[in-house]
Amino acid sequence: MSRFRSRLSERAQRGRRTALVALAAALAGAGLSAPLSAMADSHLPQSDTVAVQPGTPKGAAPQKSGPRRAKAARTGPVAAANNGGRKAPELVDGADPGTGKNGDGNVANQYDLQVTYKGGQESTGVVIGAPKVYLVLWGSQWGTPSTSATGDVTATGDPDQAAPYQQDFFKGLGSAGDGWSAVLTQYCEGIAAGSVQCPAGSAHIPYPQAGSVLAGVWVDNAAPAPQSATEPQIGAEALAAAKHFGNLTEAQNRNVQYVIDSPQGTDPDKWKELGFCAWHDFQRSQYGQLAYTNMPYLSDVAGCGTNWFGENTPRGRLDGYGIIGGHEYAETVTDPNTPGGWTDATGQEVGDKCAWIPQGSNGGLFFENLSTGSFPLQTLWSNSDHLCVGSDPVVASPPVSVSTMCDRVDKAGQPLSIPAVGVSSSGAALTYSATGLPQGLAIDAHSGVISGTAAATNNYQRITVTATDGAGKAASTGFWENVSASGGTGCGSIEQLTDPGFENGSADVNHTVMTDAWGPSGYNIITPSSLHASHSGSWYAWLGQNTGTDDSITAYLNTYPGYRQAQFSFWLDVESTNASASAPDTLSLVAINQYTGQTIGTVKTWTSQNTTGGYQYQSVDLSSVIGQVGWGTTVGLKLVSHETGTSPTTAFLIDDASARES
Numbered sequence: 001m002s003r004f005r006s007r008l009s010e011r012a013q014r015g016r017r018t019a020l021v022a023l024a025a026a027l028a029g030a031g032l033s034a035p036l037s038a039m040a041d042s043h044l045p046q047s048d049t050v051a052v053q054p055g056t057p058k059g060a061a062p063q064k065s066g067p068r069r070a071k072a073a074r075t076g077p078v079a080a081a082n083n084g085g086r087k088a089p090e091l092v093d094g095a096d097p098g099t100g101k102n103g104d105g106n107v108a109n110q111y112d113l114q115v116t117y118k119g120g121q122e123s124t125g126v127v128i129g130a131p132k133v134y135l136v137l138w139g140s141q142w143g144t145p146s147t148s149a150t151g152d153v154t155a156t157g158d159p160d161q162a163a164p165y166q167q168d169f170f171k172g173l174g175s176a177g178d179g180w181s182a183v184l185t186q187y188c189e190g191i192a193a194g195s196v197q198c199p200a201g202s203a204h205i206p207y208p209q210a211g212s213v214l215a216g217v218w219v220d221n222a223a224p225a226p227q228s229a230t231e232p233q234i235g236a237e238a239l240a241a242a243k244h245f246g247n248l249t250e251a252q253n254r255n256v257q258y259v260i261d262s263p264q265g266t267d268p269d270k271w272k273e274l275g276f277c278a279w280h281d282f283q284r285s286q287y288g289q290l291a292y293t294n295m296p297y298l299s300d301v302a303g304c305g306t307n308w309f310g311e312n313t314p315r316g317r318l319d320g321y322g323i324i325g326g327h328e329y330a331e332t333v334t335d336p337n338t339p340g341g342w343t344d345a346t347g348q349e350v351g352d353k354c355a356w357i358p359q360g361s362n363g364g365l366f367f368e369n370l371s372t373g374s375f376p377l378q379t380l381w382s383n384s385d386h387l388c389v390g391s392d393p394v395v396a397s398p399p400v401s402v403s404t405m406c407d408r409v410d411k412a413g414q415p416l417s418i419p420a421v422g423v424s425s426s427g428a429a430l431t432y433s434a435t436g437l438p439q440g441l442a443i444d445a446h447s448g449v450i451s452g453t454a455a456a457t458n459n460y461q462r463i464t465v466t467a468t469d470g471a472g473k474a475a476s477t478g479f480w481e482n483v484s485a486s487g488g489t490g491c492g493s494i495e496q497l498t499d500p501g502f503e504n505g506s507a508d509v510n511h512t513v514m515t516d517a518w519g520p521s522g523y524n525i526i527t528p529s530s531l532h533a534s535h536s537g538s539w540y541a542w543l544g545q546n547t548g549t550d551d552s553i554t555a556y557l558n559t560y561p562g563y564r565q566a567q568f569s570f571w572l573d574v575e576s577t578n579a580s581a582s583a584p585d586t587l588s589l590v591a592i593n594q595y596t597g598q599t600i601g602t603v604k605t606w607t608s609q610n611t612t613g614g615y616q617y618q619s620v621d622l623s624s625v626i627g628q629v630g631w632g633t634t635v636g637l638k639l640v641s642h643e644t645g646t647s648p649t650t651a652f653l654i655d656d657a658s659a660r661e662s
Helices: 003-012 020-029 162-172 180-184 231-244 268-274 316-334 623-629
Strands: 132-138 145-147 153-155 214-220 256-261 279-285 288-295 366-370 373-377 380-382 387-389 400-402 408-411 415-419 422-424 431-435 441-443 449-453 461-468 474-484 540-543 551-558 566-576 586-593 599-607 616-621 634-642 650-661
Touching: 132 153, 132 162, 132 231, 153 162, 153 214, 162 214, 162 256, 162 316, 162 366, 162 373, 180 316, 180 380, 214 231, 231 256, 231 268, 231 279, 231 288, 256 316, 268 288, 279 316, 288 316, 316 373, 400 461, 431 441, 540 551, 540 634, 551 650, 566 586, 566 599, 599 616, 599 623, 623 634, 634 650
Parallel strands: 132 214, 132 256, 256 288, 400 474, 408 474
Antiparallel strands: 145 153, 279 288, 366 373, 380 387, 400 422, 415 449, 431 461, 441 449, 461 474, 540 650, 551 634, 566 616, 566 650, 586 599, 586 634
16 A cells, blocks of 8 residues: 555545444534435445455455545546553554454444546556566665575575575566456556546556566665664665666556565564554655555564464565565556555555455465465455455456556756656567657657757647557657746646545544544534535535534645655635734644644645635645655644634635646
């Protein structure tokens, strides 16, 4: 799962069942209208059982939860057990699923929702070429490396032998019996945002060739890895890995992922405190877009898969590297530049939706026999089956594919380099051509890089890039380019919030319905109440209902290394009877430190003196506050209201929020 979802949204995803009768009574008392219809199941699994395919466990049908709203398609250019007195991670990726009681770690997987394509971020939707994994053993704590009789890199500071286990897993993908990798081949890019299925001929994720996935291992032991590496430090190690392996261009990194393994006893990104087991992310760099995974030393925490099936053996201690390592690999190939690939409306990726289903249950954990050994895996979400499955038919890749290319705004008179990346399923060399290029730009027929200094167009024009192999097989992609005298930031931004319009719904703060994308401070803060109106849809956030405590909603924004700008916007309606100039009611946007929960700074404040007479658009530049903590850090965005009187006098109504980065 992605960094944003695994540590924050999903960490809050406790069991969401609730007593609807009690809920209805409570909502009615609060003046809420028809809430139950918004939470009723409307996307049920096609069946309670599924025909068992090779490698697919069978058993009870998965649990269901309510629907989520999918993001609309775009048109035109433009996130346990007690361990020695310490609580193990509970909820997210790799968390102890506990007993199923509310709040103890029960994972609420969104089985009933299909994943949809988000349109691609930074010219990437899915991996379209042969997937490659580079394993990085980060830090001198790993000790002295050597090579085993089977060709695996080993290290003296690896007591559980996590490194060779991971190498064997990746080496075995694509070998006979690997139906698990086939599930991923149904997903593609180069299609309309919001799509659920991939048409024939689209650029699919390829099935891996046996022995080809593991592309390299680096024991980076020149210096110790940080005891508690920050997110930017992990990203910097991925950048160092790209340089070490000689992957210095967009094309070389396009279908690659770097697994950053931290040594035993370290605490990368506070994984033990925040309650996750791993995450994946990406960054913009001088070497192109880099996808990478933060992989702690998983056997340090029992809840991250250690002896998950009760083996109590040395190999069983490494179960997490199959379950979690496979999870992150699968989500990286389907959503490398998260959240530009395949997720559902709650933000769950193909692995999240099937995480920690018990072995023996329908869609549950299972062992898959690869040529390099038997590895425990979780199932993956299949849109084709509308179920969590361990195998599927392979969907063939087309002979030639060209990567999605983002719509752009660039500055006139500034040297540009825009890479087009194509792949041939046979490995043949490709020749590139382009039409519609602005004056001053040309495409290199061999590399596919569009370069030059363009004159201003001051409007969007369509550019089409075609890649052709020696046999005449071709594929094309198009994008909109606006060369502006006032400048631009290259790739256009995409929505970063999971539920920008609040339409996933909410009914309380105890994580029993669908509250977690925004973390409301109290009951019915996110509401469909008819006492006020939404800007669009049915649900909105109503802050200012309480005087004893402040009302708030909090979302967490994952920022990316290499980015420079971020904008947060929403529609605000301020309705107030407080005319006091000396003691106005206030609404503040506050930036929050993800580790401590402390305030980084107040970005902007609105008051009851500024009634709006309806919804008005608000936009706030977050670049300065993010710069204080560093790009690549996750930042909390908290909208908090404060009522100065003994009774509430101001309603701060918020809807249709957005966060975009570039």
